[in-house]
Amino acid sequence: MSAQLGSDALLAIAGRGGLRIAGQKLYLRPLAPADVSEAYHHWLNDEEINRYSERRGRRFSFDDIRHYLEDANASPDLLQLGIFMSDDDAHVGNISLRVTNIGARVAEVATLIGERDYWGRGVIVDAGKALIHFAFSKLDLRKITLGNYAVNRASTFKSKQLGAVLEGRFRQAALIDGSYIDVLEFGLFPEEFYAKFPEIAGA
Numbered sequence: 001m002s003a004q005l006g007s008d009a010l011l012a013i014a015g016r017g018g019l020r021i022a023g024q025k026l027y028l029r030p031l032a033p034a035d036v037s038e039a040y041h042h043w044l045n046d047e048e049i050n051r052y053s054e055r056r057g058r059r060f061s062f063d064d065i066r067h068y069l070e071d072a073n074a075s076p077d078l079l080q081l082g083i084f085m086s087d088d089d090a091h092v093g094n095i096s097l098r099v100t101n102i103g104a105r106v107a108e109v110a111t112l113i114g115e116r117d118y119w120g121r122g123v124i125v126d127a128g129k130a131l132i133h134f135a136f137s138k139l140d141l142r143k144i145t146l147g148n149y150a151v152n153r154a155s156t157f158k159s160k161q162l163g164a165v166l167e168g169r170f171r172q173a174a175l176i177d178g179s180y181i182d183v184l185e186f187g188l189f190p191e192e193f194y195a196k197f198p199e200i201a202g203a
Contacts, residue, residue, distance in 0.1 A: 005102050005139070010079045011072075014139065021081070023130035026123060028081040028095060030073065033066035035082060035091065041065060043093075043114030052152040052176070053112070077102070083113070083127045092118045095127045097135055105142040107135060111158070120154075125161045132162065133200050136190045143189055149174055150182040163196030164188040 005013065011030055021028040043049055044060045072080035077099040082091050093113035100108050109131060111124050128146075135141045146164055148155035159166075164186035172180035194201040 005076070005099055005105070008076060009074050010076055010097075010099065011074075014079055014134075019081075021130050021134050022086075023126040025087070026083055026085050026092075026126055026130075028083060028127060028130055031069050031080055031082045031094065032073070033069055036062055036065045036069070037091070039114065040091065043112065046114075049112070049114060049116070052149050052155065072096075081131070083111075083123065085118075090115070092123060093127070095131055097131055099141075100145070105140065106145065107139075107141050107143075108145045108147070109135075110146075124154075124158050128158060128162050129197060129200075132188065132193055133197075133203070136193065137203070143187060144193075146186045146188070148184055148186075149176060150184050151176065156184060159184075159186040159188075162188060163192045165192065 011017075011019070017030055017032070019030055041060070041062055044055060044065060047056070050056045069080065072078050079097040081095050081097075083093040083095055084091050092115040093111065095109065095111045098108050098110070100106050109128060111128060113119055113124055132144050135144060144164070146155075146159045146162070148159065150156070150169070165188065166184060167187045168185040170183040170185070173183040174181050
C-alpha cells in the first residue's frame with residue numbers, strides 16, 4: 001500500500017467513499033460537501049472550539065468548507081474523515097491524517113471534537129485509536145506524529161493515552177491570547193501503539 005502513497009488521492013487508496021473505520025463507540029467515514037451542516041459550519045467559526053487551533057481568528061463560509069472537502073478528497077496526502085457516533089449516527093467532529101513524509105512513511109493526525117457535549121467523554125481517544133490502527137495496518141505507515149500547544153492539556157493527555165512519546169518542545173513558538181507559548185510534538189511507532197493496545201494488534 002505504501003508504494004501508492006503520493007501517486008493517487010489518499011482517499012482512493014484508503015477505500016474511496018465506502019471507507020468506514022470502526023472504533024469502540026463510533027465510526028469514521030469520508031466527508032462530502034453534502035455533510036456540511038449548520039453544526040459543522042458553527043464548529044469552524046466558534047472561538048472557544050478553535051482556541052487552540054490554527055483556524056482561530058478566521059471565518060469560514062459554507063462554500064469554504066465544501067471546497068476544502070472537495071480538495072481534501074482529491075489530495076494525495078490528506079485523509080479527512082468525520083467522527084460519527086455508532087448509536088445514533090451523530091456527526092460530532094472530524095479527524096484527519098496527513099502524510100508529511102512519503103519516503104519515510106510518516107503522517108500527522110489531528111482531531112476536532114465540535115460538539116461540546118462530547119468533550120471529555122473519550123471520543124477523541126477512540127477516534128484517534130481507530131485511525132492510527134488503520135494507518136499502521138492498512139496504509140503501512142511507520143510513524144504517526146501529533147502536535148499541540150503546551151497549554152492545551154486535554155490534547156497532551158490524548159496523545160499520551162494513545163501511547164505517543166514526547167519528542168520535542170518548541171519554545172514560545174506560538175502566540176495565544178497575547179502570550180507566547182510552547183508547542184509540543186509527540187511521535188508514535190507501531191510497536192509503541194500496539195504495546196498500549198495489544199487487543200487490536202492482529203485486527
